[in-house]
Amino acid sequence: MEKRYETVFILTPVLSDDQAKEAAKKIKKTITDLGGKVVNEENWGLKKLAYPIQKKTTGFYHLIEFAGEGEAIVNNLEVTYKRDERILRFLTVALDKHAVAYADKRKGRVAEAKTKKKESANA
């Protein structure tokens, strides 16, 4: 039975922009390699941390929602997180039915906010 997961991870701010993108792409690739389907992906960019992690006060936040079969996908994903030293912190959460409904609604809201921003940009 396909379960929905949601993972958020923080990249160290020392990276340049394309390194950060490359790290995020690497995570996405590991998910698809493990047989997961990426449903939604958000990049919150550089954000201030509430408390310093590894002496750093800001970090690149990334959110990836994916659907996968069985627990192996999450375990292997977390192994790659632990190995990659660019990632300061990560959190993987399984979504129940209310969470899935909320996530889909939120995806609609975020997409609509983006189009509104685009309209206001070129208006």
Next chain:
Amino acid sequence: MAAPKDIRYLNPPTAEAKKKKYCRFKKSGIKYIDFKDPDFLLKFVNEQGKLLPRRLTGTSLKFQRKVAQAVKRARHLSLMPYVADLLK
């Protein structure tokens, strides 16, 4: 000891109007508390960043557990501080 009968208060103890507390999640039909938006979670945390008890917020047990879990996840991702002063 002064018997309770003849204790006279300076001003009568006004039974402060007991506002019927309600669970805001049941009332507004929120089913899932997202750990990713900290500004909503700040409503359930006091100035020091500690979780508010149910007797103050009035939330039901089921949703208080969800709020607690969401706040702890937000703290893990440093969207919210573990300890803070003048958080609000």
